[in-house]
Amino acid sequence: MNRSSIEVLSPAGDLEKLKTVIAYGADAVYMSGKEFGLRTFSDNFSHEEMIEGISYAHEHNVKCYVTMNIMAHEDDIEKIDDEILFVANVAKADAVIVSDPGVFRRVRQLVPNLEIHISTQANVTNSMGCNFWADQGASRIVLAREVSLEQLRQIKPKLNPKLTIECFIHGAMCVSYSGRCLLSSYFTGRSANKGSCAQPCRWGYYVVEEKRLEDTLPIEQDQRGTYIFNSKDICMIDHVPEMIESGVDSFKIEGRIKGAYYAAAATKVYREAVDKYFSGEKYEVDSRWKDILDKVVHRDYSTGFFFDNPGQDAKIVYDKSYNKPAFVVGVIDGYDASTGLHKVSQRNKLFVGDTVNVLTPKGYCEPLKAVSLYNEDMEVIDSTPHAQMTYYVKFDRDVELSKMTFISRDGDKDAGIAPSTRA
Ligand code: SF4
Structure with a gap:
């Protein structure tokens, strides 16, 4: 081998x-x-x-x-x-x-x-x-x-x-069994077996008595409900x-x-x-x-x-959401050694002073702090509000990040942070 x-x-x-x-x-x-x-x-x-x-x-x-x-x-x-x-x-x-x-x-x-x-x-x-x-x-x-x-x-x-x-x-x-499933077709008309699964296995469910459809009876694993199909x-x-x-x-x-x-x-x-x-x-x-x-x-x-x-242990019975601890704020698209600026394609809002995690194709880089931001016209900005905008960032340390490096901010799972609305 x-x-x-x-x-x-x-x-x-x-x-x-x-x-x-x-x-x-x-x-x-x-x-x-x-x-x-x-x-x-x-x-x-x-x-x-x-x-x-x-x-x-x-x-x-x-x-x-x-x-x-x-x-x-x-x-x-x-x-x-x-x-x-x-x-x-x-x-x-x-x-x-x-x-x-x-x-x-x-x-x-x-x-x-x-x-x-x-x-x-x-x-x-x-x-x-x-x-x-x-x-x-x-x-x-x-x-x-x-x-x-x-x-x-x-x-x-x-x-x-x-x-x-x-x-x-x-x-x-x-x-x-690996997608052989009619749940999505049944509930939404979208067939999992044709690639259109709406993932109803991740939804929460109630029991309803046939003559009292308005009375939903909770199936309670705990106070948040239960998600019995959610692998x-x-x-x-x-x-x-x-x-x-x-x-x-x-x-x-x-x-x-x-x-x-x-x-x-x-x-x-x-x-x-x-x-x-x-x-x-x-x-x-x-x-x-x-x-x-x-x-x-x-x-x-x-x-x-x-x-x-895995039996019962395979299911997440308390939540239907993803864990999402970080969200990408940009993808590096170039570096100018003479200015120390990285060119970035925006994915979510970044603010001056934010600390970012770095995921780079080769090797590792400790988190960096964005100390200054510029728009495409090289005007000073304090954040990057526009989807997919090109911006330039200077970090607190002089490192060269290669193209396709992702910079991200830690998110907050419980708050279900919506990155683009962060103010
Ligand atoms: S993701 Fe869920 S709903 Fe979709 S095919 Fe798999 S088990 Fe069925």
Whole structure:
């Protein structure tokens, strides 16, 4: 086993996120076109953007896998031939991710040399299922999140040696079997199986007696109610060695609809963890990794199904919101050594005197204080009120932050801070 045998696979919800996770150390990205991948609430890629994104990734020796994993109905498949041919022959993806056997067969017929990964939506949970797909020509299985680490150890030696195994190592869980869920369709008409989940599993619920619909009876876990379907997120940063030694080939980070900051942070942390494991040094979890993961959007963390059926412990029964301890105030876009000014693209309001956390592609930087701010005309300002505005900042220490560095302010979970309205 060597360094290159474990892949850090990051979400690329759009072109910006693709470039960001590549800067933060992804070996591969997964992405979607506008129609056939789950996650319709991510911006996804137009054909032009997909060509640009895959070309950019290949220039940086990063692989691109394109999701075509919707539960395809008859009207979905009319355009699928064109999409398969485009993804393979024009965009030049390294693989497609599918779950529908019919889509799988069509890919094999049209582009027999294109690698096919079996999506977690196919819910493969055992070696027989893996080998079935290997016999059909699949090169990789994205195992269901419901497979334990012990089962993974048993599965791996029984596999067709051509197969690689991908596991979700970080990110959101479903209360159902990896998205096979009708809750959202039932409540909102938005199908989880076509990428439009409204996440009703995160909502609070009451019991209602059929003849007295106006009388909602609370289901009380505590005074705040209960959120009985609301799963915690997976975070396996404490268990990277066990994951590697159990035979996983690719560490998948969930989150194409989450922001670039989240994707960058998770990619950096797992990149460094994998590199640390293969460095020959004793593997220890760096406390800075946990600080980073605590600062991004997440629900309470858990180890999902990896160590046992998590049962009641998998749910957050007290709250439906994300923990969101930090919010991004800008992304660094340049540095002028002669003035010591950083050029920044605004994401939320920053004030003179604010202290910011720094997330940078390589290495670490202690928090910095913004001592002066300027607008694009180099006029002195005391805050950065306009969305996406370009501004310049001077920090209290003279450091050079590279492009795509995120600067953020600590938020307040309990206050549910709305960053853009902070005054
Ligand atoms: S409603 Fe919840 S459990 Fe169902 S698919 Fe959506 S996120 Fe998953």
